[in-house]
Each structure stands twice: as structure tokens, then as C-alpha cells.
Amino acid sequence: MAASxxxxxxxxxALSPLEVQFESRNGAPREGSFxxxxxxxxxxxxxxxxxxxSVCPHCGYHARVGARERVAQVVDHGSFTEEWGRLRPLDxxxxxxxxxxxxxxxxxxxxxxxxxxxxxxxxRIEGVDCVLAAMDFGFMGGSMGSVVGERFYRAVERxxxxxxxxxxxxxxxxxxxxxxxxxxxxxxKTTFAxxxxxxxxxxxVAVLADPCTGGVVASFATLADICVAEPGARLYFSGPxxxxxTTREELPEGFASAERNLELGHLDAxxxxxxxxxxxxxxxxxxxxxxxxDGTDTAAPGQWAGGDLGRRVAxxxxxxxxxxxxxxxxxxxxxxxxxxxxxxxxxPPGRESE
Amino acid sequence: MRHEARRHxxxxxxxxxxxxxRPRTRDYIEHLIGGFEELRGDRLRAxxxxxxxxxxxxxxxxxxxxxxxxxxxxxxxxxxxFGMARPEGYRKAQRLFALAERHRLPVLTFVDTxxxxxxxxxxxxxxxxxxxxxxxxxxxxxxxxxxxxIGEGGSGGALALAVADRVLMQENSTYSxxxxxxxxxxxxxxxxxxxxAAEALHPTASRLLELEVIEDVIPEPRGGAxxxxxxxxxxxxxxxxxxxxxxxxxxxxxxxxxRRERFRRLGSWIEGAGPYAMSxxxxxxxxx
Numbered sequence: 001m002a003a004s005x006x007x008x009x010x011x012x013x014a015l016s017p018l019e020v021q022f023e024s025r026n027g028a029p030r031e032g033s034f035x036x037x038x039x040x041x042x043x044x045x046x047x048x049x050x051x052x053x054s055v056c057p058h059c060g061y062h063a064r065v066g067a068r069e070r071v072a073q074v075v076d077h078g079s080f081t082e083e084w085g086r087l088r089p090l091d092x093x094x095x096x097x098x099x100x101x102x103x104x105x106x107x108x109x110x111x112x113x114x115x116x117x118x119x120x121x122x123x124r125i126e127g128v129d130c131v132l133a134a135m136d137f138g139f140m141g142g143s144m145g146s147v148v149g150e151r152f153y154r155a156v157e158r159x160x161x162x163x164x165x166x167x168x169x170x171x172x173x174x175x176x177x178x179x180x181x182x183x184x185x186x187x188x189k190t191t192f193a194x195x196x197x198x199x200x201x202x203x204x205v206a207v208l209a210d211p212c213t214g215g216v217v218a219s220f221a222t223l224a225d226i227c228v229a230e231p232g233a234r235l236y237f238s239g240p241x242x243x244x245x246t247t248r249e250e251l252p253e254g255f256a257s258a259e260r261n262l263e264l265g266h267l268d269a270x271x272x273x274x275x276x277x278x279x280x281x282x283x284x285x286x287x288x289x290x291x292x293x294d295g296t297d298t299a300a301p302g303q304w305a306g307g308d309l310g311r312r313v314a315x316x317x318x319x320x321x322x323x324x325x326x327x328x329x330x331x332x333x334x335x336x337x338x339x340x341x342x343x344x345x346x347x348p349p350g351r352e353s354e
Numbered sequence: 355m356r357h358e359a360r361r362h363x364x365x366x367x368x369x370x371x372x373x374x375x376r377p378r379t380r381d382y383i384e385h386l387i388g389g390f391e392e393l394r395g396d397r398l399r400a401x402x403x404x405x406x407x408x409x410x411x412x413x414x415x416x417x418x419x420x421x422x423x424x425x426x427x428x429x430x431x432x433x434x435x436f437g438m439a440r441p442e443g444y445r446k447a448q449r450l451f452a453l454a455e456r457h458r459l460p461v462l463t464f465v466d467t468x469x470x471x472x473x474x475x476x477x478x479x480x481x482x483x484x485x486x487x488x489x490x491x492x493x494x495x496x497x498x499x500x501x502x503x504i505g506e507g508g509s510g511g512a513l514a515l516a517v518a519d520r521v522l523m524q525e526n527s528t529y530s531x532x533x534x535x536x537x538x539x540x541x542x543x544x545x546x547x548x549x550x551a552a553e554a555l556h557p558t559a560s561r562l563l564e565l566e567v568i569e570d571v572i573p574e575p576r577g578g579a580x581x582x583x584x585x586x587x588x589x590x591x592x593x594x595x596x597x598x599x600x601x602x603x604x605x606x607x608x609x610x611x612x613r614r615e616r617f618r619r620l621g622s623w624i625e626g627a628g629p630y631a632m633s634x635x636x637x638x639x640x641x642x
Contacts, residue, residue: 092565092622093556097541146621153618175509175531177541180555181567184531185620187510188517191489192614215531218470218485218510237482237510238472242536247473256477264478 037061053273062230062273064210066112067119067136070169074277075132079124084154085115089147093180101178108139116147117172120155125167126281131159134169137211141173144216148176149186152220156193165203165284170221174214183215190220203287205280208235208258208267226283228269229258230276235266365549367558368534370526371505375580377587379406379421379464382504385587386594387412387419393453395446402443403434404471405515407450412462413595418454420447420515421464424505437506438471441484444514448491460498460598463515468533470511485514492517493614496606500597502572502590503527504579507557519613520597521568523559524590526578529567530557567620569597 035049036042040059049056053073054063065073071080095101109115117139123132133155135142152168159166175183197204206224208217210233218237221227229235236256243249254260258270271279370376383390387410395401407420422439425431454461470481492499492515501518507529516529523529532540534552539545556562559571572593579586601609 086625088624090622090624093554095554097537097551097554098543146623149621150623177532177537177555179531179622181529181531181557181562182565182621184509184513184529185567185617187486187513188489188493188617189620191486191517192493192617195490195493195614215510218482219489220486222483223486223490235482236477237470237485238477242472243474243477249474251474255474260478264480266480266483 035063038063055273060231060272062210062232064137064171066138067114067117067134067169070134070136070209071119071121071123071132073273074167074169074280075123075125076127080121080132081123082119082121083158084120084151087147087150087154088115089145089179091178092146092182093178095178095180097178104140104178112136112138114139116151117142117144117176118148118151120151122158122162122164123167125284126277128165128281128284129162130165130167130280130284131155131162132167132169135171135209135216137171137173137209140176142171142216143173143176143183144186144190145176145179145183146186149189152190153193156196159202159204160196160200163200163202165205165287166197167205167207167280167284168220168224169207169209170212170216171209172212172214172216172221174216187215187219191223194220194223203284205283205287207271207276207280209233210258211235213237213239222266225287226268227266228271228279229261229267231258231270231272233258235261363549364528364552364556364558365534367526368528368548368552370578371528373578373580374426376505377579377583378426379423379466379504381583382464382502382587382590383408383410383419383421385584386591387417390419393450395449396442397449398442398445400440400442402440402446404437404439404467405443405446407446409459412460412598413591416459418450418459418461419464420450420461421504422467422512422515424466435471437467438469439467439511439514440471440473440476441479441481444470444481444484444488447515448488451488451491451495454497455495458497460500460601461492461495461518462594463499463501463518465501465503465507465512465516465529466505466527467508467511468506469508470514485510488514489517494610495613496610498598498601498609499613500594500601502594503529503559503568504590508533517613517617519601519609519616520570522570522572522590522593522597523562523568524572524579524586525559525574527559528557529559529562530555 033046034043035046037044037056037059039061040056042056042058044057054065055061089105091101114136118133118135120133123130133152156166175186177183194204204224205226206221208221208227208229210230212221212233212235214237217235234256235258240251240255243251258267261267262270390408390410392406392408404423405420406423409416410419422437423434424437425434451461470485499518501516501521503523505527507527509532512529534548534555535545537551537555538547542551559568562568563571570593572589575582575585604612
């Protein structure tokens with residue numbers, strides 16, 4: 001374990017241009033050489049706590065982690081390449097509340113060292129190539145604005161183009177109010193992105209970390225093929241405050257916790273952070289497992305390809321055999337065409353055979 | 355007609371869109387849909403009265419209609435939960451969308467909700483995923499889909515029925531990521547700042563047309579749709595009819611692709627220059 005822990009630290013150091021900041025539950029960076037757990041109040045040496053992936057070694061409390069640290073925790077050392085980091089937000093509504101939106105963004109950038117609330121790129125997890133998206137709750141509450149939507153969409157397009165699985169680690173307070181209805185539209189946009197993944201049969205695994213709420217949990221986060229959460233993560237569409245104020249209902253014990261969501265059938269598993277890497281790799285291998293290692297496909301032609309194209313090829317094959325049966329000309333040409341396209345679909349040009 | 359919303363400030367529009375006499379989805383169904391047959395239930399566990407749906411004739415063609423129903427009097431309001439749908443309501447919508455796709459019927463939706471119902475049972479019944487799946491099922495339709503925002507377009511609960519080829523908005527309706535009160539409570543730490551939040555959120559039809567979030571603003575009678583519901587409905591009929599005529603000319607799969615492109619374009623971002631993180635951030639006006 002020690003070796004992999006120091007790997008994590010090296011990874012953090014390599015990624016971050018700033019001193020990495022670790023956040024407490026309320027989002028404020030904590031200083032000092034000890035970390036005190038907000039639930040069991042045990043004091044842990046900060047370095048030891050970091051080595052334990054920011055999980056309390058005494059009670060197992062999972063503290064929030066930023067996007068960079070998260071990436072470092074799950075990917076194979078040195079395998080992460082950030083993409084689309086140059087996408088930046090604009091201020092379409094000239095939104096001013098107690099502070100102007102640009103001021104809030106700059107503040108969040110200074111606090112996190114990130115340009116936006118999501119970091120996306122290509123990575124390898126225990127040897128499995130994937131596209132990884134990690135959100136950061138420290139950046140304006142992980143809120144989904146236009147840049148989060150666009151980076152996620154581009155991550156999906158890359159996953160589809162490369163036929164590599166997508167892993168999204170989601171933590172968010174919901175849509176970003178400062179971008180008004182444009183932030184609401186990101187819910188629909190990311191949903192269309194998931195549709196692209198599904199159509200191309202590209203595996204998609206989502207990890208819901210504390211807290212995952214509002215517009216994110218009601219769009220791409222819960223639409224994954226496999227949906228897991230971290231222990232103690234709170235997952236809800238409407239928050240406790242809104243529920244109490246609107247309905248005056250008493251909230252039951254453990255309301256909206258990952259464990260409760262697992263019981264209710266909304267999640268596939270609740271995974272301790274230390275297991276995340278292994279399980280993610282395992283899920284991805286299984287979802288890709290329909291293709292044999294020798295490169296031949298066990299399923300029908302077009303299994304990997306977009307449904308529409310796959311269906312067209314299947315239709316051409318059917319028409320060709322029909323024409324051959326009835327002795328109509330052109331069957332051979334149709335069959336050849338279908339075979340050629342089926343081959344392309346199973347092993348698209350330029351795709352490495354496994 | 356004039357676009358009154360442009361003259362009003364946003365907070366006045368918020369008041370009109372929530373007016374107790376404003377025509378509701380059932381009123382528009384009565385005016386626009388002939389031979390309406392209501393279809394009920396989500397086929398899983400319940401029928402949510404906050405979402406009304408069914409089959410009927412729009413002009414000379416059969417359509418599937420789905421909409422949020424806000425009540426008029428207190429009795430109906432309680433029954434339909436003030437137009438706030440539960441997961442059962444969204445699953446009923448999904449079921450009706452599937453029906454429309456199977457039988458090649460265009461889908462007309464009417465949006466009028468403060469938001470999805472925020473309750474413990476709704477949360478535990480999978481509200482988040484119900485909304486997400488409803489959007490996904492709309493995204494996958496190949497039949498024409500026209501959404502009309504007739505009152506309050508509140509947050510994800512509204513968007514779940516508005517993932518459409520054409521989104522139309524009556525001039526005194528609103529469409530927003532959060533209610534002004536909710537936004538004020540979070541960003542101003544006091545719900546009393548709702549009028550300021552309403553201005554900041556730009557939830558009005560004329561502004562959303564500029565942002566390309568909607569395709570058309572449907573004019574209303576002077577003072578708002580409640581002053582002359584049948585005149586308001588006649589305007590809605592023309593707008594929906596025009597939208598359907600446009601959509602009929604597009605092949606089904608292309609329609610779906612264009613719907614995806616429509617939503618993919620929405621947002622406001624820039625490909626920045628300079629090093630990764632801490633550079634000056636182009637948060638000013640777009641350079642284009």
C-alpha cells in the first residue's frame with residue numbers, strides 16, 4: 001500500500017501548480033499539520049490523512065476532495081492528459097447579486113487553481129484507457145454552467161470517437177444560477193451527450209460524491225450505465241431546506257444519504273474511496289467484455305457503432321440475402337457493401353486491435 | 355400585438371405568469387385539442403394529477419399532449435399539488451412519449467410549473483432520475499416535438515417536458531433555472547430580494563429569444579392571457595401549427611439530430627488563450 005500511496009502524492013505534486021488545498025466539509029481550506037475529523041473529532045497527521053485518500057482512519061469519514069486530487073487518486077500514474085482546459089466561462093446575463101459573477105469566478109479560480117468546476121481528459125485506470133471527468137465542489141459549489149456542460153459534451157464525443165469508456169466523478173450543488181436559464185439548458189445538453197454514449201454503446205460509469213444534487217443529479221450523473229456513490233454522500237434533487245420550507249415535512253434519519261439511496265434501489269453500490277480505482281477498472285472491463293481479446297466480435301455487426309448505422313448495415317445484409325433468395329440481381333454488390341461497412345464498424349479505421 | 359414583457363420589468367412578468375386566473379394546460383387543451391381522450395397513470399404505481407396527458411386532434415391530425423396542470427381554485431390546486439410533479443408524473447410523461455413514438459404521433463407539451471415537487475417521498479421515489487430519464491426519452495423521439503411555456507417554467511421540473519424541436523413561449527410567461535425567491539434566498543441570503551433576483555435571472559420571453567433558448571414569443575391579449583383566454587389560445591394555435599408545419603418537412607432521424615444540435619449549441623463559453631489556470635479570465639463580452 002505504501003508504494004501506491006506515495007504514487008498518489010507524486011501525482012498530486014505533478015498535477016498542481018499551486019499548493020494543493022484540501023477542503024473541509026464546509027469548503028474552507030484548513031491549515032495546520034493535523035486534520036481533525038468533523039464527525040469523530042479524532043486528530044490525524046495531515047500527511048497520513050492524505051495517504052489515506054482524505055478518509056478519516058478512525059471512523060471512515062470521507063472528506064471532500066478537489067478535482068485534481070481526485071484525478072490523482074484514481075488514474076494510473078502519469079496517464080492523465082487534461083483536455084479542453086482552455087474553455088472559459090462568459091457572463092451572458094451580466095449577473096450581479098451581492099457580488100458580480102466574474103468576481104465570483106475569479107475568486108473560485110484563485111481558491112481552487114482550476115479554471116472551471118470540472119476537469120476532463122484522457123486517462124488510464126488500472127491499465128484501462130478511458131475518458132475521465134472530475135467535478136470540484138470547491139469551485140462555486142461544483143455548479144454546472146456552460147463550460148461544465150461543454151467540457152462534458154466534448155468528453156463524451158472523445159469517448160465515442162475512441163470507443164473508450166467514460167468515467168464521471170460528480171459532485172455539485174446543481175445548476176449555476178449566475179448563468180440563468182443557460183445553465184438549466186446544460187441539463188438537457190448533457191442528457192443528449194449521454195444519448196450519444198448509449199447510441200454508440202460506449203460504457204459510462206458515474207461516481208457520485210458528496211454532495212451531488214439539483215441539476216447534475218437530475219441529468220448526466222444518474223443516467224450512467226453503472227452508478228455508484230461514496231459512503232455518506234448526500235444525493236438529492238431538492239435539498240432538506242427546500243423540502244422543509246415547502247412541505248413542512250420531517251426528514252427521516254439518513255435522508256438522501258448514499259446508503260439510503262442504495263436501499264431504495266437508486267444506486268448499484270456504495271464504494272469506499274480506497275476501492276474506487278479497482279472497481280472502476282473492473283466495471284469498464286466487464287462492459288467492454290463482449291469483444292473477444294483476439295479482436296473478433298462476439299456480437300452482431302455494428303455492436304460498437306451508432307445504432308442507426310448498425311441498423312442500416314443489418315438491413316442491407318437482410319436485403320442482400322432476400323434478393324439472392326429470389327434470384328434478383330445486385331445481391332452480391334449489396335452483400336459486399338454491407339460486409340465492408342460491418343468490418344469498418346467492428347474495427348473502425350485507425351482503431352488499434354486489442 | 356405588442357410585446358408587453360419588454361416594457362415590464364421581469365418581476366411584473368413573474369406576477370402575471372403566476373396569476374390565479376391565467377389559463378392552464380387544461381384550458382388550452384379545451385381550446386386547441388379536439389376529442390381529447392385523457393390517458394392516466396405511469397403503469398408502475400400511481401397517477402400524478404400534476405401532469406395531464408392524452409390523445410386528441412390538433413387541427414386535422416392526432417397528437418399526444420402532455421402538460422403540467424396548475425390548479426385554479428384551492429381544491430384543484432391541492433389535488434394537482436400546484437403543478438409540481440412527482441416522479442410518477444414524469445414517468446407518466448415518459449410512457450406517453452413512448453406511445454407517441456410507437457404510433458408516429460407528434461408531441462405537444464405545455465409547461466406550467468414552479469418546479470418538481472420537493473418532498474421526501476418524491477426524493478425517495480427517484481425524482482432526480484425520473485427527470486433525467488424524461489429528458490432522455492424526449493431526446494430520443496423522432497416524431498416532431500413542440501413545447502409551449504404557458505406560465506411558469508420552473509427549473510428542471512419544467513425542462514423535463516421542454517426538450518423539444520421548437521420551444522415557444524407566451525410573452526408573459528417565464529422560464530428560469532430557479533424561482534426568484536429561491537435564488538434570492540441563496541445568493542442574497544434573503545427571499546425578500548426576489549424582485550432583484552428576477553431582474554438578474556432574465557426569465558422573460560423576449561430575453562430568452564435573444565439567448566436562442568426559445569424559437570418564438572407568442573403575443574398575449576393586453577394585460578395578459580387571463581383577460582381573454584380564447585384570444586390567447588388562438589395565438590398559441592397559430593404558433594404551434596406553424597412550428598409543426600416546419601417540422602413536418604424534416605425527416606425523422608434528421609429531426610432528432612437537429613434537436614441534439616439545438617441543445618448542444620446552448621450556453622456561453624469561449625476558447626480561452628494563455629496558460630491553464632490562473633490567467634486573466636475572459637469574462638467580459640464575447641469576443642465574437
